[in-house]
Amino acid sequence: MSRYMESVSEQVLVSRSARGDEQAFGVLVERYKGMLYSMSRRLMKDPGRAEDAAQESFIKAWAALPGFKGESKFSSWLYRICYNTCISELRKRKPEVELDEAMGVPVEGPVQEFRNRDIQATIQEEVSKLPDDYRAALTLYHFNGLSYEEIAKLTRKPMGTVKAHIHRARAALKTRLLERVGWDNLKEVMWQ
Amino acid sequence: MNCDEVKRSLQDYVTRELAPEDRRVFDAHLVECGECQRELALMTAVVSTLDHQPVLEPRPGFSEKVMRSLPRQRVFLLSPWWSLVLAPLLAGLVWLFRGQAARVLEAALSRSGLSQVTVPTLSLQQAGIAGLAVVLVGLAVAVGAGAYAWQVYLRD
Numbered sequence: 461m462s463r464y465m466e467s468v469s470e471q472v473l474v475s476r477s478a479r480g481d482e483q484a485f486g487v488l489v490e491r492y493k494g495m496l497y498s499m500s501r502r503l504m505k506d507p508g509r510a511e512d513a514a515q516e517s518f519i520k521a522w523a524a525l526p527g528f529k530g531e532s533k534f535s536s537w538l539y540r541i542c543y544n545t546c547i548s549e550l551r552k553r554k555p556e557v558e559l560d561e562a563m564g565v566p567v568e569g570p571v572q573e574f575r576n577r578d579i580q581a582t583i584q585e586e587v588s589k590l591p592d593d594y595r596a597a598l599t600l601y602h603f604n605g606l607s608y609e610e611i612a613k614l615t616r617k618p619m620g621t622v623k624a625h626i627h628r629a630r631a632a633l634k635t636r637l638l639e640r641v642g643w644d645n646l647k648e649v650m651w652q
Numbered sequence: 653m654n655c656d657e658v659k660r661s662l663q664d665y666v667t668r669e670l671a672p673e674d675r676r677v678f679d680a681h682l683v684e685c686g687e688c689q690r691e692l693a694l695m696t697a698v699v700s701t702l703d704h705q706p707v708l709e710p711r712p713g714f715s716e717k718v719m720r721s722l723p724r725q726r727v728f729l730l731s732p733w734w735s736l737v738l739a740p741l742l743a744g745l746v747w748l749f750r751g752q753a754a755r756v757l758e759a760a761l762s763r764s765g766l767s768q769v770t771v772p773t774l775s776l777q778q779a780g781i782a783g784l785a786v787v788l789v790g791l792a793v794a795v796g797a798g799a800y801a802w803q804v805y806l807r808d
Binding site: 482485486489490493494495497498501502510511514515518519522523579580583584587598602603627630631633634637638643646647 | 663690691693694695697698699701702703705706707708709710711714715717718719721722723
């Protein structure tokens with residue numbers, strides 16, 4: 461890939477890709493592969509399926525680019541394709557579950573030794589147990605940096621539902637963090 | 653603000669979505685409430701972890717795999733407007749080769765025993781050619797409409 465192509469603005473790359481320029485689209489793939497793979501990995505959980513979903517999203521984007529009007533950001537448009545791909549794949553394979561059911565039974569008691577990175581690992585592990593809709597909303601808000609309004613538009617859900625999913629998911633994560641780590645351990649790690 | 657109100661505003665406080673006035677009341681409560689300080693510390697840990705999730709990279713060779721999988725005729729096939737060009741083109745081709753088309757049609761009709769059928773104002777061959785042109789044009793329009801529907805599905 462030439463240095464010139466890497467320096468070309470996103471708008472130009474999108475417009476050239478829409479006209480069938482594979483080199484320009486290759487630059488977009490390079491720029492967005494991390495974001496799209498991270499997003500699909502967080503939604504799908506399984507690395508292999510996540511990679512397939514990310515690849516399928518790029519292929520769909522390439523096919524649909526002539527119809528991209530630029531009314532939204534290219535990244536938001538790409539996230540929407542990725543979200544639709546992941547959610548339709550997830551729905552093919554398992555039924556939706558409620559938040560309480562998905563988070564499972566509370567653990568016995570807090571572990572003894574804990575470090576700061578363990579807090580992050582615990583939260584990530586609990587995120588992966590969230591129902592698909594909650595995990596998707598949380599990922600789009602915190603990882604992709606979308607607003608409630610953008611998420612509502614992208615997921616075709618009312619904004620109140622999106623906000624409720626995010627709030628309930630965070631509250632569930634907070635509860636599970638406390639259960640698994642214990643306040644004494646957390647206090648020691650967070651305020652050391 | 654009491655503890656219940658603080659707990660309800662906790663997430664908006666951490667994500668800085670709380671109005672400045674409410675934030676001041678929230679802060680005033682926090683100073684004197686150990687339980688709410690604990691709730692805040694926990695929620696801050698959750699939000700901070702969620703905000704700082706690392707970008708994950710796919711396996712090496714991912715981009716090449718994507719580029720190899722791209723359909724080569726994308727622009728032509730998925731633009732709904734091409735059917736507007738293709739439809740008259742197909743009709744023109746049918747007209748251009750009407751002689752050959754008529755012979756093929758006649759042979760097919762005589763095999764099926766329908767060669768005596770007549771259509772008012774048009775010979776059977778003319779009607780057949782016109783029918784073929786309509787089918788081809790319809791096909792072109794249908795594919796164009798399908799492409800348009802696909803674009804609407806993915807549209808920004």
